[in-house]
Amino acid sequence: MAEAKEQAKSLKLKAKSSKPKIEIEPIIEVALALAEEAVEVNPEESVAITKSGKHSAKALKEAEEKQAKQERKASKTEVKAEEAKKAAKKPPRSRTERAGKKYREVAKLVDSTKTYDLKEALEIICKTSPTKFDSTVEIHVNLSVDPTQSDQNVRGTVVLPSGSGKSLRIAVLTEEDKEQIIPKLDKEDIDFDILITTPAMMPKLGKYARLLGPRGLMPNPKSGTVTTDIVKAVEEAKAGRVEYRVDQAGIVHAGIGKVSFGEEKLLKNLEAMLASLRAAKPASIKSAFIKSVYLTTTMGPSVKVSADNS
Numbered sequence: 001m002a003e004a005k006e007q008a009k010s011l012k013l014k015a016k017s018s019k020p021k022i023e024i025e026p027i028i029e030v031a032l033a034l035a036e037e038a039v040e041v042n043p044e045e046s047v048a049i050t051k052s053g054k055h056s057a058k059a060l061k062e063a064e065e066k067q068a069k070q071e072r073k074a075s076k077t078e079v080k081a082e083e084a085k086k087a088a089k090k091p092p093r094s095r096t097e098r099a100g101k102k103y104r105e106v107a108k109l110v111d112s113t114k115t116y117d118l119k120e121a122l123e124i125i126c127k128t129s130p131t132k133f134d135s136t137v138e139i140h141v142n143l144s145v146d147p148t149q150s151d152q153n154v155r156g157t158v159v160l161p162s163g164s165g166k167s168l169r170i171a172v173l174t175e176e177d178k179e180q181i182i183p184k185l186d187k188e189d190i191d192f193d194i195l196i197t198t199p200a201m202m203p204k205l206g207k208y209a210r211l212l213g214p215r216g217l218m219p220n221p222k223s224g225t226v227t228t229d230i231v232k233a234v235e236e237a238k239a240g241r242v243e244y245r246v247d248q249a250g251i252v253h254a255g256i257g258k259v260s261f262g263e264e265k266l267l268k269n270l271e272a273m274l275a276s277l278r279a280a281k282p283a284s285i286k287s288a289f290i291k292s293v294y295l296t297t298t299m300g301p302s303v304k305v306s307a308d309n310s
Contacts (some may be wrong), residue, residue, distance in 0.1 A: 095107045102130040107301040114304070118270060121295050121303045128300045129259045135298035136165070136255045137266055139273055142291040145250050151282050154246040157224050158276035163240035165258035170237050172230055173197040173219075178204065185211065191215070191283035196225045196233045215245075242273070252277065259297055270295075 009271065106128040116124065122137075129135040145152040171192035173181045178201065182190070185208045195212065197205065197219045205212070212218040219225040223243045227233045243252045256269040274293075281289045293305040 017307055020194060024149055090298045100130075101194055103299070103301065106130050110301050110303055112304075113305045116299045117302055118267060119190055119263070122266050122270065124303050125266075125295050125297055125300075126259055126263060128303075129297040131297075131299055133298075134165070134258045135300065137257050137259060137261075138296050138298070139252075139254055139256050139270065140294045140296070140302075141252045141274075142293075143246060143250050143252060143277075144285060144287055144289060144291050145246060145282065147246050147248055147250055149284070151284055152246075154252065154277070154280050154282065155222050156245070156276055156280045157222070158245045159236050160240040160256060160269040160272055161272055162269050164242055164255060165240075165261065166255075168193045168237060170194045170196065170234055172234065173201050173205070174230065175201065190215065190217070194225065194237050195219050196227070196230060198228060198230065198239070199226055202226060207267055240269075244273075244277075 011294075054299075093113050102116050109124055111130055125137055133262055143154060147153050169192045171181060171194070173195060174197065182204070185205075188211060190211075202219065209218060222229070224233055224236065224241065241269060242254055242256070246252050256273050257266050261269075274290075277290065288307070292306045293307055294302045295305055296302040
Protein backbone atom coordinates (compact mmCIF):
# COMPACT_ATOMS: atom_id res chain seq x y z
CA MET A 1 0.00 0.00 0.00
CA ALA A 2 2.97 2.30 0.63
CA GLU A 3 4.01 1.77 -2.96
CA ALA A 4 0.63 2.98 -4.16
CA LYS A 5 1.05 6.22 -2.16
CA GLU A 6 4.48 6.80 -3.66
CA GLN A 7 3.09 6.32 -7.19
CA ALA A 8 0.30 8.77 -6.49
CA LYS A 9 2.76 11.42 -5.21
CA SER A 10 4.97 10.89 -8.25
CA LEU A 11 2.01 11.50 -10.54
CA LYS A 12 1.19 14.68 -8.62
CA LEU A 13 4.76 16.06 -9.07
CA LYS A 14 4.81 15.21 -12.76
CA ALA A 15 1.51 16.93 -13.22
CA LYS A 16 2.84 20.18 -11.69
CA SER A 17 6.00 20.15 -13.82
CA SER A 18 4.33 19.38 -17.12
CA LYS A 19 3.42 22.26 -19.38
CA PRO A 20 -0.14 21.28 -20.30
CA LYS A 21 -2.11 22.28 -17.24
CA ILE A 22 -4.44 19.29 -16.79
CA GLU A 23 -6.50 19.23 -13.67
CA ILE A 24 -5.85 15.72 -12.50
CA GLU A 25 -5.56 16.52 -8.83
CA PRO A 26 -9.11 15.31 -8.09
CA ILE A 27 -8.27 11.94 -9.69
CA ILE A 28 -5.10 11.63 -7.62
CA GLU A 29 -6.98 12.48 -4.44
CA VAL A 30 -9.50 9.69 -5.17
CA ALA A 31 -6.64 7.23 -5.78
CA LEU A 32 -5.03 8.18 -2.50
CA ALA A 33 -8.32 7.76 -0.66
CA LEU A 34 -8.82 4.33 -2.15
CA ALA A 35 -5.30 3.34 -1.17
CA GLU A 36 -5.90 4.41 2.40
CA GLU A 37 -9.15 2.38 2.52
CA ALA A 38 -7.29 -0.66 1.21
CA VAL A 39 -4.76 -0.32 4.02
CA GLU A 40 -7.57 -0.35 6.62
CA VAL A 41 -8.97 -3.74 5.43
CA ASN A 42 -8.09 -6.73 7.69
CA PRO A 43 -5.57 -8.87 5.74
CA GLU A 44 -7.05 -12.15 7.16
CA GLU A 45 -10.56 -11.17 6.05
CA SER A 46 -9.23 -10.21 2.66
CA VAL A 47 -7.57 -13.59 2.21
CA ALA A 48 -10.70 -15.48 3.37
CA ILE A 49 -12.89 -13.51 0.94
CA THR A 50 -10.63 -13.73 -2.08
CA LYS A 51 -9.63 -17.40 -1.76
CA SER A 52 -11.82 -20.18 -3.20
CA GLY A 53 -11.75 -24.03 -3.66
CA LYS A 54 -11.07 -26.59 -0.92
CA HIS A 55 -9.84 -23.92 1.49
CA SER A 56 -12.90 -21.70 1.10
CA ALA A 57 -15.22 -21.08 4.04
CA LYS A 58 -17.97 -23.23 2.47
CA ALA A 59 -15.63 -26.15 1.85
CA LEU A 60 -14.24 -25.98 5.38
CA LYS A 61 -17.73 -25.98 6.82
CA GLU A 62 -18.77 -29.00 4.72
CA ALA A 63 -15.64 -30.88 5.81
CA GLU A 64 -16.41 -30.18 9.46
CA GLU A 65 -20.01 -31.42 9.02
CA LYS A 66 -18.84 -34.58 7.24
CA GLN A 67 -16.34 -35.34 10.00
CA ALA A 68 -18.98 -34.81 12.67
CA LYS A 69 -21.34 -37.15 10.82
CA GLN A 70 -18.68 -39.88 10.62
CA GLU A 71 -17.94 -39.50 14.33
CA ARG A 72 -21.65 -39.89 15.16
CA LYS A 73 -21.89 -42.99 12.96
CA ALA A 74 -18.81 -44.55 14.57
CA SER A 75 -20.23 -43.82 18.00
CA LYS A 76 -23.52 -45.56 17.13
CA THR A 77 -21.64 -48.61 15.80
CA GLU A 78 -19.65 -48.88 19.01
CA VAL A 79 -22.83 -48.66 21.07
CA LYS A 80 -24.50 -51.42 19.05
CA ALA A 81 -21.43 -53.64 19.34
CA GLU A 82 -21.38 -53.12 23.07
CA GLU A 83 -25.08 -53.95 23.34
CA ALA A 84 -24.57 -57.11 21.28
CA LYS A 85 -21.84 -58.26 23.68
CA LYS A 86 -24.01 -57.61 26.68
CA ALA A 87 -26.98 -59.47 25.20
CA ALA A 88 -26.77 -63.09 26.39
CA LYS A 89 -27.07 -65.56 23.51
CA LYS A 90 -29.51 -68.39 24.14
CA PRO A 91 -27.87 -71.83 23.69
CA PRO A 92 -29.46 -74.12 21.06
CA ARG A 93 -32.16 -76.39 22.44
CA SER A 94 -31.36 -80.07 22.83
CA ARG A 95 -33.29 -82.81 21.03
CA THR A 96 -35.20 -83.55 24.25
CA GLU A 97 -36.31 -79.93 24.56
CA ARG A 98 -37.48 -79.88 20.94
CA ALA A 99 -39.31 -83.21 21.16
CA GLY A 100 -42.92 -83.88 22.05
CA LYS A 101 -44.42 -84.38 25.48
CA LYS A 102 -44.32 -88.22 25.37
CA TYR A 103 -40.67 -88.26 24.34
CA ARG A 104 -39.73 -85.86 27.13
CA GLU A 105 -41.49 -88.04 29.68
CA VAL A 106 -39.72 -91.29 28.73
CA ALA A 107 -36.39 -89.49 28.26
CA LYS A 108 -36.37 -88.85 32.01
CA LEU A 109 -35.76 -92.58 32.51
CA VAL A 110 -32.41 -92.38 30.67
CA ASP A 111 -29.25 -91.01 32.25
CA SER A 112 -27.40 -89.55 29.26
CA THR A 113 -24.14 -89.43 31.24
CA LYS A 114 -24.20 -93.14 32.06
CA THR A 115 -23.04 -96.15 30.05
CA TYR A 116 -25.30 -99.18 30.67
CA ASP A 117 -24.58 -102.88 30.38
CA LEU A 118 -26.67 -104.95 27.97
CA LYS A 119 -29.35 -106.07 30.43
CA GLU A 120 -29.81 -102.62 31.98
CA ALA A 121 -30.01 -101.02 28.55
CA LEU A 122 -32.69 -103.45 27.31
CA GLU A 123 -34.67 -103.01 30.53
CA ILE A 124 -34.80 -99.25 29.93
CA ILE A 125 -35.41 -99.62 26.17
CA CYS A 126 -38.57 -101.62 26.80
CA LYS A 127 -39.89 -98.77 28.97
CA THR A 128 -38.98 -95.82 26.76
CA SER A 129 -40.93 -96.44 23.57
CA PRO A 130 -43.20 -93.39 23.08
CA THR A 131 -45.24 -94.87 20.20
CA LYS A 132 -48.61 -96.61 20.27
CA PHE A 133 -47.45 -99.24 17.76
CA ASP A 134 -44.95 -102.02 18.41
CA SER A 135 -41.65 -100.20 17.90
CA THR A 136 -38.53 -101.76 16.44
CA VAL A 137 -35.51 -101.96 18.73
CA GLU A 138 -32.49 -100.61 16.83
CA ILE A 139 -28.76 -100.96 17.38
CA HIS A 140 -26.24 -98.38 16.15
CA VAL A 141 -22.59 -99.40 16.36
CA ASN A 142 -19.74 -97.00 15.60
CA LEU A 143 -16.75 -98.93 14.24
CA SER A 144 -13.14 -97.82 13.94
CA VAL A 145 -13.03 -98.51 10.18
CA ASP A 146 -12.53 -96.51 7.01
CA PRO A 147 -15.36 -97.55 4.65
CA THR A 148 -13.47 -96.15 1.66
CA GLN A 149 -10.97 -98.99 2.08
CA SER A 150 -12.26 -102.16 0.42
CA ASP A 151 -10.95 -104.43 3.18
CA GLN A 152 -12.71 -102.33 5.85
CA ASN A 153 -16.13 -102.14 4.19
CA VAL A 154 -17.80 -104.28 6.87
CA ARG A 155 -20.80 -106.22 5.62
CA GLY A 156 -22.58 -109.38 6.70
CA THR A 157 -25.74 -111.16 7.81
CA VAL A 158 -26.93 -112.58 11.08
CA VAL A 159 -29.83 -114.87 11.88
CA LEU A 160 -31.55 -113.49 14.97
CA PRO A 161 -32.48 -116.34 17.35
CA SER A 162 -35.77 -114.69 18.33
CA GLY A 163 -36.57 -113.49 14.81
CA SER A 164 -36.81 -109.94 13.53
CA GLY A 165 -40.52 -109.45 14.11
CA LYS A 166 -41.03 -108.36 10.52
CA SER A 167 -43.26 -109.95 7.90
CA LEU A 168 -41.02 -110.27 4.85
CA ARG A 169 -42.01 -110.89 1.24
CA ILE A 170 -39.46 -113.27 -0.28
CA ALA A 171 -38.98 -113.76 -4.02
CA VAL A 172 -36.93 -116.62 -5.50
CA LEU A 173 -35.33 -116.45 -8.94
CA THR A 174 -34.30 -119.81 -10.40
CA GLU A 175 -34.38 -121.27 -13.87
CA GLU A 176 -37.90 -122.53 -13.18
CA ASP A 177 -39.13 -119.23 -11.71
CA LYS A 178 -37.58 -116.77 -14.18
CA GLU A 179 -40.79 -116.52 -16.24
CA GLN A 180 -42.53 -115.04 -13.19
CA ILE A 181 -39.82 -112.72 -11.83
CA ILE A 182 -38.16 -111.31 -14.98
CA PRO A 183 -41.39 -109.80 -16.47
CA LYS A 184 -42.03 -108.02 -13.14
CA LEU A 185 -38.52 -106.58 -13.15
CA ASP A 186 -39.03 -105.36 -16.71
CA LYS A 187 -42.10 -103.46 -15.51
CA GLU A 188 -40.26 -102.30 -12.34
CA ASP A 189 -42.92 -104.07 -10.30
CA ILE A 190 -41.15 -104.62 -6.97
CA ASP A 191 -43.45 -106.60 -4.69
CA PHE A 192 -40.83 -108.31 -2.48
CA ASP A 193 -38.46 -107.42 0.38
CA ILE A 194 -35.79 -110.05 -0.32
CA LEU A 195 -34.69 -111.57 -3.63
CA ILE A 196 -32.89 -114.92 -3.46
CA THR A 197 -31.29 -116.46 -6.53
CA THR A 198 -28.71 -118.99 -7.71
CA PRO A 199 -25.22 -118.15 -9.05
CA ALA A 200 -26.31 -119.26 -12.53
CA MET A 201 -29.06 -116.62 -12.67
CA MET A 202 -26.89 -113.68 -11.61
CA PRO A 203 -25.88 -112.73 -15.21
CA LYS A 204 -29.57 -112.27 -16.06
CA LEU A 205 -29.90 -109.76 -13.17
CA GLY A 206 -27.04 -107.58 -14.37
CA LYS A 207 -29.26 -105.23 -16.38
CA TYR A 208 -31.52 -104.72 -13.33
CA ALA A 209 -28.70 -103.57 -11.05
CA ARG A 210 -29.81 -99.93 -11.24
CA LEU A 211 -33.32 -100.95 -10.26
CA LEU A 212 -32.46 -103.34 -7.43
CA GLY A 213 -29.19 -101.86 -6.12
CA PRO A 214 -30.49 -98.54 -4.69
CA ARG A 215 -33.30 -100.45 -2.96
CA GLY A 216 -30.88 -102.89 -1.34
CA LEU A 217 -32.49 -105.81 -3.16
CA MET A 218 -29.64 -106.90 -5.41
CA PRO A 219 -28.69 -110.48 -4.42
CA ASN A 220 -25.19 -110.86 -3.00
CA PRO A 221 -23.23 -113.93 -1.82
CA LYS A 222 -22.11 -112.07 1.34
CA SER A 223 -25.71 -111.47 2.35
CA GLY A 224 -26.67 -115.10 1.69
CA THR A 225 -29.08 -114.22 -1.11
CA VAL A 226 -26.96 -115.88 -3.83
CA THR A 227 -26.73 -119.56 -3.00
CA THR A 228 -27.27 -123.03 -4.36
CA ASP A 229 -29.22 -124.02 -1.22
CA ILE A 230 -32.38 -122.01 -1.90
CA VAL A 231 -34.46 -123.85 0.72
CA LYS A 232 -32.04 -123.02 3.54
CA ALA A 233 -31.78 -119.38 2.45
CA VAL A 234 -35.56 -119.01 2.47
CA GLU A 235 -35.84 -120.63 5.92
CA GLU A 236 -33.19 -118.30 7.35
CA ALA A 237 -34.86 -115.26 5.83
CA LYS A 238 -38.18 -116.26 7.38
CA ALA A 239 -36.48 -117.03 10.71
CA GLY A 240 -35.16 -113.49 11.00
CA ARG A 241 -31.96 -113.08 9.01
CA VAL A 242 -30.77 -109.49 9.10
CA GLU A 243 -28.30 -107.99 6.65
CA TYR A 244 -26.08 -105.13 7.83
CA ARG A 245 -23.51 -102.89 6.19
CA VAL A 246 -21.33 -100.06 7.48
CA ASP A 247 -22.32 -96.59 6.21
CA GLN A 248 -20.04 -93.78 5.04
CA ALA A 249 -19.49 -92.61 8.63
CA GLY A 250 -18.34 -96.06 9.78
CA ILE A 251 -21.60 -96.88 11.61
CA VAL A 252 -23.73 -100.03 11.37
CA HIS A 253 -27.50 -99.63 11.82
CA ALA A 254 -29.80 -102.63 12.26
CA GLY A 255 -33.08 -103.70 13.81
CA ILE A 256 -32.83 -106.52 16.36
CA GLY A 257 -36.51 -107.14 17.14
CA LYS A 258 -39.63 -105.52 18.56
CA VAL A 259 -40.35 -104.02 21.96
CA SER A 260 -43.02 -106.67 22.48
CA PHE A 261 -40.30 -109.38 22.41
CA GLY A 262 -39.31 -108.57 25.97
CA GLU A 263 -35.85 -108.35 27.51
CA GLU A 264 -34.83 -112.03 27.23
CA LYS A 265 -35.53 -112.45 23.50
CA LEU A 266 -34.01 -109.08 22.70
CA LEU A 267 -30.88 -109.97 24.67
CA LYS A 268 -30.38 -113.12 22.56
CA ASN A 269 -30.76 -111.13 19.36
CA LEU A 270 -28.42 -108.40 20.61
CA GLU A 271 -25.71 -110.87 21.59
CA ALA A 272 -26.00 -112.60 18.20
CA MET A 273 -25.69 -109.26 16.41
CA LEU A 274 -22.61 -108.20 18.36
CA ALA A 275 -20.99 -111.61 17.88
CA SER A 276 -21.50 -111.32 14.12
CA LEU A 277 -19.93 -107.86 14.12
CA ARG A 278 -16.90 -109.05 16.09
CA ALA A 279 -16.44 -111.89 13.61
CA ALA A 280 -16.50 -109.37 10.74
CA LYS A 281 -13.55 -107.37 12.14
CA PRO A 282 -11.07 -106.66 9.31
CA ALA A 283 -7.57 -108.06 9.79
CA SER A 284 -6.09 -104.59 9.15
CA ILE A 285 -7.73 -103.16 12.29
CA LYS A 286 -5.29 -103.57 15.17
CA SER A 287 -6.96 -101.21 17.65
CA ALA A 288 -10.36 -101.52 19.35
CA PHE A 289 -12.90 -102.43 16.68
CA ILE A 290 -16.13 -101.28 18.37
CA LYS A 291 -15.94 -97.63 19.47
CA SER A 292 -19.48 -97.16 20.81
CA VAL A 293 -22.86 -98.90 20.91
CA TYR A 294 -26.28 -97.29 21.26
CA LEU A 295 -29.73 -98.84 21.52
CA THR A 296 -32.98 -97.06 20.77
CA THR A 297 -36.56 -97.63 19.73
CA THR A 298 -38.49 -96.08 16.89
CA MET A 299 -38.82 -92.37 17.80
CA GLY A 300 -37.47 -93.08 21.29
CA PRO A 301 -34.41 -91.84 23.23
CA SER A 302 -31.06 -93.59 22.83
CA VAL A 303 -29.23 -95.57 25.52
CA LYS A 304 -25.45 -95.92 25.48
CA VAL A 305 -24.20 -99.47 25.96
CA SER A 306 -20.76 -100.35 27.27
CA ALA A 307 -18.45 -101.38 24.44
CA ASP A 308 -16.58 -103.60 26.90
CA ASN A 309 -19.66 -105.80 27.12
CA SER A 310 -19.77 -106.05 23.35
